[in-house]
Amino acid sequence: MTSEEISGTGRGDGVVVVRDQAVVRVSGLRKEYGDTAALNGVSLEIGAGDAVAVMGPSGCGKSTLLNMIAGLDRPSAGSVHVHGEDLGRINETGLALFRRRRIGMIFQFFNLVDDLPAIDNVALAAQLTGTPARQARRRALELLDELGIADRRNVYPAALSGGERQRVAVARALMNRPALLLADEPTGALDSHAGEQVMDLLLDLNELGQTLLLVTHDQRLATRCASRLVTMADGRITGERTLERTA
């Protein structure tokens, strides 16, 4: 599947859907930290609407791969194309604008701003693009409502449960209708119940057409939410297979 094969776009509930397009194309990616190669010739392609899970032992390079795709770090060699843009050719400001437009990120430890209530944490992503506060809050409230935590909109992160915090983080990630949602151990800091809720949420999003890349240790998360599993070890992709989603 290539960018020339775009057959159309559509809009789901708060999610931009781009079908039949290679959203991510990683080629011969290397990343070295001193003498250590965190990534050693990784190539990967993710199509629009795909849900890909990357698994592997700690230190295998899966988070490094995610950071490269998000434009948070730069490769030592190789290339990363996201939505047709070569990230290696974009400067820092360009990468920030790229993340704003194309990427939504979910982290293991949520990374919410402690001083802002849930709704303002979500609205923040839109406000950075210049969206007026009122408009940004309206959209944030819609998202919180869709994710079932609208009644917690004025609560500060410290008073939210783990699952609620991660839902706020997901809402924030979806705020600018990203082409690609990146999730780094999204259930790693949650109890099993909250983890289930987040898994359901991600599954729903993907079913609505949201392209998803998960980095996880959690086999259940991978098999529940992903349609493809990529395994890594020592900075290389060691396997790739299609998954049958479990209920």
Place this chain on the structure above:
Amino acid sequence: MSAVWRASRAAVRRRRLQTAVIGAVVLVSSMALVVALGLLDVVSGPFDRLFGQAHGAHVVATYDAAKVSAAQLDRTAHRPGVRASAGPFPQAVTAMPESAASQMPGMAPGPLTVVGRAEPGGAVDRLDLFAGHWATEPGQIVLALPDAPGMAGGPHSPIGKRIQLPGTAPLTVVGLASSVSGTAQAWVAPQQIAGLHPTTYQMLYRFDRAATARQISKDTEAVSAGLPSGSLVAHQSYLTLKAQVAAKPNAFVPFLLAFGILGLLVAILIVGNVVSGAVVSGFRHIGVLKSLGFTPRQVVAVYLVMVCVPATVGAVVGTALGGVVARPLLHQVFQGAQLGTVNVIPTVGPWVYATTVLGMPLAVVLAALIPALRAHRLSAARAISAGSAPHGRRGPAVQRWLTGVRLPRSVTLGLGLPFARPGRALLTVASVLLGVATVTFATGLSATMVAYGDAVEGSGKVQSIVWRGQTRFGETAPHHADAAAQALLRGLPHAADVAAVGFLDVRMPGRSEGVTIEGVRGGMSALPGDLARGRWTRGPGEVVASGRFLAEQGVRLGDSFTLSATGGRQERVTLVGEVLAGPQNWMRADWSTVTALTPHTQANQYWVQLTGGADVSAYMKAVRAADPGLYPTEKTTVNAGAVTVISSASALTLMLTLVSAMGVFNTVVLSARERQRDLGMLKSIGMTPRQVTVMMVVSMAGLGLVGGILGLPLGVTAYRVVVPMTEHAAQLTFPDRMLDVWHAGTMTLLVLAGVAIAALGAVIPARAAARQTIARVLRTE
């Protein structure tokens, strides 16, 4: 090596930047403190030392020889309270002829106070006979002159020269001496003084208690009690001499001390902020130390030692640099200062260096103690877990409000940041506040000093001073007589106005020393605009004088007194104005007042005001061409005292502004470190490096604005406190127009200086935060 030392050393290594900030802040503060304390020390130090060594007279009393006998005065030596005395010495006031004065550097023509004294030593006023020998027989005289190079020997030395004083045989200069008490301008042997027709006796007293003017006044009354009424015609307290010596240096003390105090406060605030930040950001480190078995006291000791190392290094280097900086400043301040006829050489006492080297680290450690005690109280478990969970507090309402403000989100986020750490924000505001107060104070001081310098030097009024040549100095005599020369100068191209100026030495009744009148003829527009109070003279019988004259002579505006010229003419004059600068024995008067005292007085210089844009060099050439006996010079418009104040104030302001900016720098470094997770998240959702920089700079600029608004009145208050102290110390009065330095535009700029200081301190760490790699940060918990 103890565990505390090892842990402290590791902490210093881990916080190189903050260690450097503490060291730099203490260094600059120490420099300012050494200069200020050094000046305080030398203001009184050299005087007290010289005065003590010479057994200077607490009071020099002059008695009318017609009303009191030597025997009566002799008995005053045994009055209660008198520790030692010398005299009575017969005293005559004669005139130093111009022909003799011109051969002796340091001597001026005019009234000359001569005392008959058998020896230079004695219980009081031990003279420093630095050249020749004492006058032991008739025909000899010893002159009171400062010990300057070439004075004791060589072609220009007065030794061996002869002086023809009125009504006596020529006297040979056999010695040169200095008196710390300034008791006479010349001494002769007792056998010689009768030939000079003495009319008064001089008594020199040292009292048991002489610390204040009141004590001296009481003691003087006590020694004179019982003597015939009116026999005490004049007396001079050593405190007056001390005030004269200290007048110039004292003018510098208040503002330098203000800078020293401001520097110390800034240093303490910044150190408190640094250590507080180190404790907060080092919670986990504190927990680890405690879990390893460090006692709470040892943990506190780790933090104090961590601060002590850079503070000690900063204090030592700052003190050494302060000594280097203070030396030229003190020499500038004391240039030409004399105690009697003894030169005053300023040296900073060792206590100044000791106080700074020991006091600054001590102040820093005390500043660090309060936040370090927080580490003392913190439990190990809480310390270790700190940072791994969201802090429990809610953001203040203002952050919520800022979310909806119609400004870029990076700006509103920045404005809200300080509210997350109100304590640190307050310390940062205080640091900027002191910086702005310093800038405000220095701006006001400089504006006043610029106005003062311009007024005193006649800036824009006089462009050239033309001297009449004198043959005794090997110069050509002018072809034009006095009035004709003035007319000639006024008639040359580009001359706007010309004032003729001449000097006349006169005496005031009851005063042993003479007074010089500066007579001005015509050219009123060429006079410097240095009137402080009252008005200029409008005709004969009116004079203006400096504040030092008023203080020295004990007169006030509106007072009238009689002046006596050498020829015997007398003129009653009224003091109608006070001018900014001038010696304590100088007045300015209309020419008619001068000619009333000495009819044939001639001007010896002309003050020339040129038309706007005129070429001074061309005018001077024209003067030389018109009369080779006229010697034009270009008038300097730079007042050395004002320049010294302005330059030292500017240097100290720059230093303290940098220190203040360092406080902001430190805050931003701490904030960026603590908020690296938030920064990483913001970048991950698309915040650009520029937006990160804007957010961090705005967070400090907001505090800078608050600091500016609060610092402005503090700076104005400091100005209003310090300037009157300077006026009092320097014995001058600034007119209101020189104190009117605060205008809306200036004050707006000064408030914005707070923003500038904050932005200056924030921009480098903000840019560093913007460039920080975030991938790792987002996973670190």
